[in-house]
Structure formats: C-alpha cells, structure tokens
Amino acid sequence: MILLIPSFLFFLPGKNYLDSFLRGARAGLKGAVSLVPPLTLIMCAVSMFSSSGAATALAGAASPFCRRIGIPEDVLPLLLTRPFSGSAASASYAELMSRSGADGFSSFYASVIMGSSDTVFYILSVYFSACPRVKRTGYAYPVAVASSLFCVLFSAFICRIFY
Amino acid sequence: MLGKSFGVLVIISVLFALFTGSGEALSSGAIDGAAKAVTVSVSLAGVMCLWSGIMNVLHDSGAAEKLARILSPILSHLFPGAFSTGCAKEEISSAICANILGVGNAATPLALSAMRKMDSALTGDEASDDMIMLTLTSVSPISILPATVVALRRSAGSADPFGIIVPVWICSGATFVFTVLLASACRRARRSKGRRD
Numbered sequence: 001m002i003l004l005i006p007s008f009l010f011f012l013p014g015k016n017y018l019d020s021f022l023r024g025a026r027a028g029l030k031g032a033v034s035l036v037p038p039l040t041l042i043m044c045a046v047s048m049f050s051s052s053g054a055a056t057a058l059a060g061a062a063s064p065f066c067r068r069i070g071i072p073e074d075v076l077p078l079l080l081t082r083p084f085s086g087s088a089a090s091a092s093y094a095e096l097m098s099r100s101g102a103d104g105f106s107s108f109y110a111s112v113i114m115g116s117s118d119t120v121f122y123i124l125s126v127y128f129s130a131c132p133r134v135k136r137t138g139y140a141y142p143v144a145v146a147s148s149l150f151c152v153l154f155s156a157f158i159c160r161i162f163y
Numbered sequence: 164m165l166g167k168s169f170g171v172l173v174i175i176s177v178l179f180a181l182f183t184g185s186g187e188a189l190s191s192g193a194i195d196g197a198a199k200a201v202t203v204s205v206s207l208a209g210v211m212c213l214w215s216g217i218m219n220v221l222h223d224s225g226a227a228e229k230l231a232r233i234l235s236p237i238l239s240h241l242f243p244g245a246f247s248t249g250c251a252k253e254e255i256s257s258a259i260c261a262n263i264l265g266v267g268n269a270a271t272p273l274a275l276s277a278m279r280k281m282d283s284a285l286t287g288d289e290a291s292d293d294m295i296m297l298t299l300t301s302v303s304p305i306s307i308l309p310a311t312v313v314a315l316r317r318s319a320g321s322a323d324p325f326g327i328i329v330p331v332w333i334c335s336g337a338t339f340v341f342t343v344l345l346a347s348a349c350r351r352a353r354r355s356k357g358r359r360d
Binding site: 046050150 | 213295345
C-alpha cells in the first residue's frame with residue numbers, strides 16, 4: 001500500500017525520483033553497517049546472560065512475590081526474557097502454551113503480555129547504537145523499566161477481569 | 164552507558180556460570196550472540212535501504228512534510244524540540260504512523276534515521292528529550308492487531324484465538340499513556356533542574 005505512492009511518483013516527469021530513492025537507500029545502508037559493532041557487544045552480553053542460567057535463577061527468586069500479586073509462576077521465564085530477546089520470548093511462550101494448554105489462565109496472560117509489551121532493552125540499545133554522540137541516555141532506561149513493570153502488573157489485573 | 168551495561172551483564176553471567184558449572188553453555192552463548200548481531204544487521208540492511216529510499220522520495224516530493232503538518236498538533240507536544248526546529252520531524256511522523264499501522268519493520272528503519280538526524284544535531288553527550296521520547300514511544304506502541312500472537316494461539320489449538328484482542332488494546336493503550344506521562348514528567352524535572360544549576 002505505502003509502496004504504491006513512491007511507485008506512482010517514479011512516473012511523474014520533472015524531478016528525478018529514482019535518483020532520490022537511490023540516495024536515500026545508500027544512506028540507509030551506511031546506517032545498517034555502522035550498527036554492527038555496537039550490536040555485537042550487546043547481543044553477546046544478552047546471549048551470555050540468558051545461557052548462563054542467571055535469568056532462570058532470577059525467576060526462581062521472584063516466584064514467591066509473584067504468587068502474592070496474582071501472576072502465575074510458569075509465566076515468569078517469559079516475563080524475564082521478554083525485555084531482552086524477541087525470539088527467546090516467543091520460544092518460551094510457545095513452550096508455555098504446549099505445557100499448560102492454550103486456553104489456561106497462564107496462556108491467556110502470556111498472550112496479553114506478548115501482544116502489548118515489547119523487547120524494551122533490545123530496542124533501546126539498537127536505537128542508541130545509531131547515535132554515536134550519545135554517551136548518556138538520561139532517563140530513557142528507567143522509564144522503559146517502569147513502563148514494562150506497569151504493563152506486567154496492569155495486564156495481570158485486566159486478565160483477571162476478562163478471563 | 165553501553166560499556167557499563169555490557170560489563171554488568173557479563174560479570175553476572177560469568178559468576179553464575181562458575182557456580183552452576185555451565186561454562187560451556189556460556190561460551191557458546193557468547194559466540195551465538197556475536198553471530199546473531201551480524202544476522203540482525205544484515206536482515207535490517209535490506210529494509211533500511213528500502214525504507215530510507217522511500218523516505219527520501221517522500222521527502223523530495225513534499226509528501227512527508229504534509230504528513231508532519233497533519234500530525235503536528237499532536238506530535239508537537241511529544242516532540243517539542245523536533246517540531247520547533249524542524250529537525251527530523253518528517254522521519255518522526257512517518258515512524259509513528261508506521262508504528263500505529265502495525266508495520267513494525269517499516270517503523271524501525273524510519274525511527275533509526277530520525278535518531279541519526281537528531282544525533283548529528285545534538286550538542287553535548289546526553290540524549291535529548293525528543294530522542295528519548297521517540298525510543299519510548301517505539302517500545303510501547305499501541306497494537307491494533309497482534310497478528311503473531313493470534314496465529315500462535317490458533318496453532319496451539321486455542322478455542323478462541325481472538326479472545327485476547329480487547330485486553331491487549333486496553334493494556335497496550337494504558338502502557339502507552341503511562342510511558343508518555345512518565346517521560347514528560349521526567350522531561351519537566353530535568354528542565355527545572357537544568358534551570359537551577
């Protein structure tokens with residue numbers, strides 16, 4: 001749909017829109033290449049963190065607290081991987097659904113979390129990787145953490161009403 | 164910032180691996196991560212080329228400016244800096260549009276080019292309020308149709324795969340409002356602190 005607009009413009013006489021497309025595309029490629037070095041560092045650290053078992057141990061430590069506020073325990077691995085890695089979260093989501101049934105409360109809650117939250121840390125670090133000048137990110141990470149926590153708690157509340 | 168967070172994550176992971184004896188998993192994890200960084204960048208490269216090309220066409224034809232003007236009554240509150248100086252406002256408007264329409268793979272390259280533009284206009288080494296607002300609105304977009312989740316639910320044999328849509332609307336909407344309010348509160352706090360200094 002959106003692709004149609006520039007394709008029509010290519011037929012217009014006067015300005016050379018193909019040229020402006022190619023100039024833009026070249027800039028985009030440069031941006032993608034400059035993303036590789038910082039991204040290597042981040043992906044490496046995140047992957048080490050999840051494969052060392054530290055994430056699962058965190059889940060174990062947090063489970064009594066979660067039981068009190070009404071978050072099903074088996075969703076915890078998903079909640080902890082969701083901010084870091086989209087593929088790991090999808091994997092643990094699929095695993096959860098096959099283990100506890102697609103229509104259980106845990107799966108319902110997990111689905112809402114998957115639908116309304118995002119890989120916060122991952123996206124933030126990719127975005128700031130594109131900015132070589134930024135050394136301090138100000139309040140970006142604290143607010144992102146607060147809003148993912150809000151999403152987790154609020155979803156638990158909403159799911160209890162809808163389920 | 165990047166160096167510190169890398170350090171913290173690696174130290175925790177290594178300590179953990181020592182205690183639990185999962186050293187082998189750790190080193191293969193590190194290599195997997197490094198390889199994945201390149202895969203992600205390569206898969207991003209194509210869409211980034213496509214969308215920054217399209218963005219440039221929209222810019223040269225004046226369409227992007229029109230979009231920015233239509234959205235400016237709302238967006239100028241969220242991005243006061245960009246909309247008063249005109250820097251990157253076209254990219255920001257298109258990225259937000261793509262996010263709301265659910266075209267996530269279009270939103271990322273558009274937002275990245277907005278970030279790079281704002282970065283080159285930056286004075287000092289701290290991220291500007293507009294940059295932070297753009298990252299935060301990108302991580303909590305309002306999702307209208309969570310297609311992937313619905314598909315996964317259907318394939319897992321759910322009786323009502325679409326049953327989650329209304330709660331997702333409520334939750335993502337509330338999270339979006341919460342994020343924007345919190346970010347503007349932080350922005351105001353930072354401003355008044357800057358004035359006192």
